[in-house]
Amino acid sequence: EVQLVESGGGLVQPGGSLRLSCAASGFTFSSYAMHWVRQAPGKGLEYVSAISSNGGSTYYANSVKGRFTISRDNSKNTLYLQMGSLRAEDMAVYYCARGQTGDGAFDYWGQGTLVTVSS
């Protein structure tokens, strides 16, 4: 069974940092592109970042470029999102999602982890 489990969310002050993790199981993690998508309270889905299966290519939305870093450890089946210089507008539930093979849709999602940015 495919599972994605996020962790690392919590309360952080503006300007602070946080690292999110997404532990994957039930599939060959190193064969799939992975993504981070966030959802602010009561709002829609926002695409945040992506990383290729071998980690060689990454992408960031303009809203997080220069502040967030996506990475993965295929030996640990884990995806990461290092978040820095956090702002109030970064407050959201962060989901990791798997990119479907041969297609760009996201076929599995984690349950999400909440990041609260507040003083």
Added chain:
Amino acid sequence: EIVMTQSPATLSVSPGERATLSCRASQSVSSNLAWYQQKPGQAPRLLIYGASTRATGIPARFSGSGSGTEFTLTISSLQSEDFAVYYCQQYNNWPPSTFGQGTRLEIK
């Protein structure tokens, strides 16, 4: 960046009736379009990919159509568990991928 626009923002339909949700892209995305369902407190669930292919385990009452810039998600006979928020997503020449703002399907 490709902008996805969903309509209507809210759709009120009675159980057993048909629901039709629309999604428009600001430029052609070919058939690289997915639909997701999200219920309160849950992660999105993939319903349709490639504009018209149902994901694993998705009931046949869900169908997708369209290509280019105009897409439709149809739910043929609404069940109580179908009332949720629906998002379209384009992934043509991704990244980036972009989502529509969502359509809330509510019970009439």
